[in-house]
Amino acid sequence: MKNLEDALLFVESRFGFDIFGEAEETTQLQYSDIEKLQTDFLLPPELNTELARKIFCKCIEKGWISRNSDRLKWLDIYENQTHGRKARLAYLLDKVYSEGEFPETELNGLFDEKRLGSARSKLFDNKGSKPKKGAEEIDRLFTE
8 A cells, every 4th residue: 555655645746736635525536636647647758659658657546656846756666676676677778778779877866776778788798688587577578
């Protein structure tokens, strides 16, 4: 429930909804607010695609990404596990931005990371081009 609450708090701060008023209102607003978040989610122009907004909002809803002001933070799929964290983020971003050139500089800035392009390249140098753990969960985001 915490992950959905984080997404709803963001919606409340961004759009001024009183989400945590009465319980009936909260249930009714959850899905419409998440849909609104997907359509109004602001990204830098060079990263702003419908697919990116949709996938990043799903990640916020699942608690994999948090947002503060103009940055996103990759919290990862697995709590308290740092091994493979950047590889999973690079895999996700490669799937989101699979067409054209990989916008490494912009993504490094958006996620406050370094060398996401290098992490992405290592995925393709390894057999299977997927992180050892978490690829299935990330792949599911694109089919839900």
